[in-house]
Amino acid sequence: MIEISVKAGAAAKQRDDAVVLPLLQGRKLTDAGRALQDVTEAIKPYLRKFDHLGEFGQIGTLYDVPGTFTQRVVFIGAGDEKKLSLQALRRLAAKTARKLQKSGARDVSMYLTELPVRGSTLDERVQAVAEGIWLGLYTFDKYQTQKEKPKRSLRSVTLMVASRRDLAVAEQAVARAKAVSIGTCFARDLANEPGNVCTPEFLGEQAASLQHDKLKVTVMDKAAIEKAGFTALLAVNQGSAREPRFIVLEYQGGERDEAPVALVGKGLTFDAGGISIKPPAQMDEMKFDMCGAAAVLGIFRAVTELGLPVNLLGVIASTENLLGAAAYKPGDIVTTYKGLTIEVLNTDAEGRIILADALAYAAEQKPAEIIDFATLTGACVIALGSQASGLLGTGEKVIRGLQKSAEKTQDRVWRLPMFEEYQEQIKSKIADIKNIGGREAGTITAACFLSRFVDEIPWAHLDIAGTAWNMKGTDLSVPGATGAGVRLLLDYLADRTGQGH
Numbered sequence: 001m002i003e004i005s006v007k008a009g010a011a012a013k014q015r016d017d018a019v020v021l022p023l024l025q026g027r028k029l030t031d032a033g034r035a036l037q038d039v040t041e042a043i044k045p046y047l048r049k050f051d052h053l054g055e056f057g058q059i060g061t062l063y064d065v066p067g068t069f070t071q072r073v074v075f076i077g078a079g080d081e082k083k084l085s086l087q088a089l090r091r092l093a094a095k096t097a098r099k100l101q102k103s104g105a106r107d108v109s110m111y112l113t114e115l116p117v118r119g120s121t122l123d124e125r126v127q128a129v130a131e132g133i134w135l136g137l138y139t140f141d142k143y144q145t146q147k148e149k150p151k152r153s154l155r156s157v158t159l160m161v162a163s164r165r166d167l168a169v170a171e172q173a174v175a176r177a178k179a180v181s182i183g184t185c186f187a188r189d190l191a192n193e194p195g196n197v198c199t200p201e202f203l204g205e206q207a208a209s210l211q212h213d214k215l216k217v218t219v220m221d222k223a224a225i226e227k228a229g230f231t232a233l234l235a236v237n238q239g240s241a242r243e244p245r246f247i248v249l250e251y252q253g254g255e256r257d258e259a260p261v262a263l264v265g266k267g268l269t270f271d272a273g274g275i276s277i278k279p280p281a282q283m284d285e286m287k288f289d290m291c292g293a294a295a296v297l298g299i300f301r302a303v304t305e306l307g308l309p310v311n312l313l314g315v316i317a318s319t320e321n322l323l324g325a326a327a328y329k330p331g332d333i334v335t336t337y338k339g340l341t342i343e344v345l346n347t348d349a350e351g352r353i354i355l356a357d358a359l360a361y362a363a364e365q366k367p368a369e370i371i372d373f374a375t376l377t378g379a380c381v382i383a384l385g386s387q388a389s390g391l392l393g394t395g396e397k398v399i400r401g402l403q404k405s406a407e408k409t410q411d412r413v414w415r416l417p418m419f420e421e422y423q424e425q426i427k428s429k430i431a432d433i434k435n436i437g438g439r440e441a442g443t444i445t446a447a448c449f450l451s452r453f454v455d456e457i458p459w460a461h462l463d464i465a466g467t468a469w470n471m472k473g474t475d476l477s478v479p480g481a482t483g484a485g486v487r488l489l490l491d492y493l494a495d496r497t498g499q500g501h
Helices: 031-039 043-049 086-103 122-136 164-192 200-208 222-228 231-237 283-306 351-364 378-384 396-409 420-426 442-451 486-496
Strands: 003-008 018-024 059-063 072-079 107-110 156-161 215-220 245-252 261-271 311-321 333-335 341-343 369-374 389-393 413-415 459-463
Touching (some): 003 122, 122 164, 156 164, 200 283, 222 231, 245 351, 261 283, 261 486, 351 442, 389 396, 396 459
Parallel strands (some): 107 156, 261 311, 261 369
Antiparallel strands (some): 389 459
């Protein structure tokens, strides 16, 4: 990760390779730009003659500007002032960082934090810009043997603030942004790994690597899983030659007797659909079916980085879902860790089956609340596309908190109903429940299935099937895993512990 620091000072006095100034629509400069314009005659004619109106993401560069010590002054379009938001700042910072990476500038001073985002505080703007830079510069190219790298890579960015009195607040905001980015990029790295590398065993090893004085990690192999009685996980694993893993993380950052927040993740490291095999198109993307587990591990990575005063319980059930002589079949009856029986009608609805064991185990530990993350249903992709994760559950306070954090972070969610009538769709005639509820309301009936395993504990379910990866890429992410859920939950946990904005 490149270095990001904070500093107060005028643009004309900065000696970095580049000074980055925002330009609002209509060629409107912010304070730093206007101050620089007052000490040099180069800016007014440049903005007047150059086709640079301040459109969002548009970039223009002036070299060797008289009255400055920098090699170049870079103007980055910030668009319509009325449309500015913290998410726009993240996106703009990401675009700017990627363009600077290709420019040859190594050390940069940036004034994006003075953009007038209505209702925002300085620390929120600093955090958004820092997150945008780090997330925007993320790459996953470890398997490319011939890489095109710039001769001079971006090395450091200094975020400029108006006064030295702002430095302490800004430094704390950068520290938060760094933790969020480390956790998000860790989740992205795990999910972007190919299925022949990111196996359940590998996922267990990565979880174990997080262990430190406040975090205990337990990774159960197949023998331990059998002894514990996680029979639903074992059923899904039957068709794979690779052993499953059941991962438990316990972070003690709060009071010793305080009930933890339980985070549960679906860890399908590859999902071919089993006997109910998927169509071949985009099946390669089913390596991303463990993005729920990746999100949980990314959150733990970030929480340990921040040292949040909270107790957390993490539970991850991990396996492959493949075809094999011993694979579980449509029509099978599976008994879960909780004792409930499942009639399997579609082996490609396996995520909810392994989550049944993970949720039941989490509920058994008596947490304050449970939040699960799962790339669970194609129906959620059809309903919400890639713009929002599906949010369902029984814990009203948890759900409202997640909605609030989603608004702040733009790691968006959209709530779907769970009317009691939907439970009728998963009733089985020969078992307690069946694992699919038909074509209608597929995301909702999947959540209804999960609800049977959380007891009376407040619970929220995040279906990240549409948001966990994006093969076209976004402003904040290269094509591949996005790390959906990490930024959302860190904000939620910070608010819950009184550490939020």
